Amino acid sequence: MKWNEFTESAPPPKQGREVLLWIIGGSAGSFNPVRTFLQNLPYHPEVALILCLHRLRNSRLSIADALKLPFPWQAIEPDDKTTIVGGHVYIAPPDYHLLVEEEGYLSLSVEEPVHFSRPSIDVLMESVAQARWPRAAGMLLSGANRDGALGMYMMKQAGYFTAVQEPQDAEIPTMPEAALALFEPHRRFRSDQMMELFLQALSL
Amino acid sequence: MFPEVLPEISDSDLEHFFQIMLSQYGMDFRGYATSSLKRRLGTVIKRYGLTGMAVLNQRLVTNPDYIDYFINEITVSTTELFRDPSAWIALRSQGLPLVQHRPQLRIWHVGASTGEEVLSMAILLKETGLYEKAEIFATDIDRRSLEQARRAVYPLRVYKGYEQNFIQVFPHLSLEKYAHVEVNQVFFDPSLLDRVRFLQHNIVTEGTFGEFEVILCRNLLIYFTPALQNQVVTRLVDSLTEGGLLMIGTKESLFWCESARRLSPVNEVERIYRKRSSP
Numbered sequence: 001m002k003w004n005e006f007t008e009s010a011p012p013p014k015q016g017r018e019v020l021l022w023i024i025g026g027s028a029g030s031f032n033p034v035r036t037f038l039q040n041l042p043y044h045p046e047v048a049l050i051l052c053l054h055r056l057r058n059s060r061l062s063i064a065d066a067l068k069l070p071f072p073w074q075a076i077e078p079d080d081k082t083t084i085v086g087g088h089v090y091i092a093p094p095d096y097h098l099l100v101e102e103e104g105y106l107s108l109s110v111e112e113p114v115h116f117s118r119p120s121i122d123v124l125m126e127s128v129a130q131a132r133w134p135r136a137a138g139m140l141l142s143g144a145n146r147d148g149a150l151g152m153y154m155m156k157q158a159g160y161f162t163a164v165q166e167p168q169d170a171e172i173p174t175m176p177e178a179a180l181a182l183f184e185p186h187r188r189f190r191s192d193q194m195m196e197l198f199l200q201a202l203s204l
Numbered sequence: 205m206f207p208e209v210l211p212e213i214s215d216s217d218l219e220h221f222f223q224i225m226l227s228q229y230g231m232d233f234r235g236y237a238t239s240s241l242k243r244r245l246g247t248v249i250k251r252y253g254l255t256g257m258a259v260l261n262q263r264l265v266t267n268p269d270y271i272d273y274f275i276n277e278i279t280v281s282t283t284e285l286f287r288d289p290s291a292w293i294a295l296r297s298q299g300l301p302l303v304q305h306r307p308q309l310r311i312w313h314v315g316a317s318t319g320e321e322v323l324s325m326a327i328l329l330k331e332t333g334l335y336e337k338a339e340i341f342a343t344d345i346d347r348r349s350l351e352q353a354r355r356a357v358y359p360l361r362v363y364k365g366y367e368q369n370f371i372q373v374f375p376h377l378s379l380e381k382y383a384h385v386e387v388n389q390v391f392f393d394p395s396l397l398d399r400v401r402f403l404q405h406n407i408v409t410e411g412t413f414g415e416f417e418v419i420l421c422r423n424l425l426i427y428f429t430p431a432l433q434n435q436v437v438t439r440l441v442d443s444l445t446e447g448g449l450l451m452i453g454t455k456e457s458l459f460w461c462e463s464a465r466r467l468s469p470v471n472e473v474e475r476i477y478r479k480r481s482s483p
Contacts, residue, residue, distance in 0.1 A: 079457040
């Protein structure tokens with residue numbers, strides 16, 4: 001199949017609230033499992049991923065550049081009020097909180113860090129629940145602080161699928177442990193099960 | 205319910221809040237982006253130990269003395285000296301040269317917060333020899349932040365970060381030229397504010413008050429819906445002289461703003477624009 005045949009035959013990506021949001025939160029020790037997962041990501045034009053991974057402020061490394069996404073997925077660091085479109089991987093930009101708005105776009109905020117983190121996973125996940133987004137799922141990986149625990153809990157309370165990395169599988173277990181101390185997610189997973197989980201949750 | 209969970213705010217409570225702010229205080233929050241506004245309101249409710257949004261609304265109705273504190277709590281005052289150094293470098297090397305020949309430089313900082321951006325501009329103008337012909341207006345909705353801006357005194361913990369930013373913009377200078385540390389505070393040279401006027405002003409409801417060669421409005425538009433962004437940017441572009449500069453936050457976008465057609469980019473990455481000449 002030629003490239004243009006593929007793009008002509010592929011269904012157009014969904015936009016705004018029709019998109020299924022797959023939120024991934026993580027900190028120290030989460031980047032490699034996430035990168036491996038994304039390398040083989042099957043294309044789903046109805047799904048957008050949002051990555052909220054802590055990193056050093058003023059870090060010169062752009063996660064968007066470091067990820068090798070299979071065509072035609074696109075990774076971007078969104079500007080404020082970027083319309084959510086399927087087939088995209090949105091990466092929370094450094095030193096901003098990233099929030100989902102019920103009107104179907106992403107917005108940014110520079111309010112105080114939460115758990116010393118900006119972007120904060122809690123802020124992002126809480127906004128998904130507040131926006132009563134129709135379809136979403138949350139995943140929390142390795143990390144050295146407790147950001148994300150509350151956000152994941154709020155996502156579960158709001159009826160979304162949640163999955164937390166097994167602490168013994170995480171490079172740094174603090175973040176998954178904090179979440180598991182707060183609530184029991186739908187699934188616990190090892191990093192090599194991320195794809196299986198993703199496909200399973202899509203069929204829910 | 206866990207103590208950290210922010211309270212749920214219903215649509216009707218939010219609608220009531222909009223009405224109170226509008227009728228009692230003349231402030232219009234209807235165009236604010238919902239998720240961050242709800243988050244800020246939730247934080248205030250929690251901090252004051254209130255049981256919910258209805259109680260906060262009641263307090264706003266019965267206790268007008270509380271309004272300055274409330275505005276200070278819900279507005280985001282995050283700012284830094286030379287925040288995003290590369291944007292300031294671009295302003296110096298690509299932006300200011302386009303307007304520096306003018307007889308006067310009227311500069312407006314919209315959402316000046318605690319004043320670090322104004323100090324950055326004053327330092328930049330001093331270093332480029334333009335300060336004497338500048339007239340700087342710094343406005344914000346938040347009276348308490350403006351009070352701090354007028355004092356130009358900051359807690360010591362910010363110094364290191366400010367110094368790092370400063371050195372990126374002025375590698376051959378030391379911040380000590382403009383600021384000194386005493387006990388646990390940082391004092392900026394008061395002469396930086398000689399040509400600065402601080403005014404409480406609400407860009408959403410009050411419109412503009414003059415013509416400017418340079419307008420900075422950084423990380424304020426992010427709290428507005430696209431419709432309000434469009435209104436505010438139109439107001440800002442109207443307030444620019446031909447060829448005047450507009451600088452917004454580096455992650456802000458003019459995508460939703462019709463009036464962006466009246467601008468051309470000076471540096472798209474750093475979000476510095478110039479008002480086109482009228483045909």
